[in-house]
Amino acid sequence: MSEQGIFYKRLKEEIQLKGKTFNQVERELGYSRNALNNYKHGNEPSGTRLVELSEYLMVSPAYLVGKSNKSDAFSLKKTFKNLSFAQKRELYSICESWAMSELYKKNDVD
Structure with missing residues (x-):
């Protein structure tokens, strides 16, 4: 099993901060079941999915993929x-x- 990538780690952290589960997020965004689990082994999302997830989680795409250490998105x-x-x-x-x-x-x- 390969090490989890930064994208998956940050995705998981932000989903937990939102008080959701992966399955809830998948349902709310219309993704297939376990679609987000595919990132557990270092895969990164398409540009479209990255933008969808960053908007949903209210963080910047750069933060999710590890290009920035700040989420750059204000969350009320x-x-x-x-x-x-x-x-x-x-x-x-x-x-x-x-x-x-x-x-x-x-x-x-x-």
Whole structure:
């Protein structure tokens, strides 16, 4: 058995961070069963599949194939998970205030 390539390692890590399984990702993207397991032995994806996976996982293609050590893609979900409860509450309050002001602006125009 050959050593896992960097693509597979990063793919697996990002899928786990997303709280998904390989099978779930395959179903959601319309891939055949075990399609992602084919990368376990060092194979790399086609350009199309690389772009699909990077968009789905919200990371850069360069990161997935090991050309960059930074994912270069901002993930609101990952950022939100790292906030404390107080920070999440404050962010919620800011969003609520913004939404209400936008609603009032729209009603004033109508």
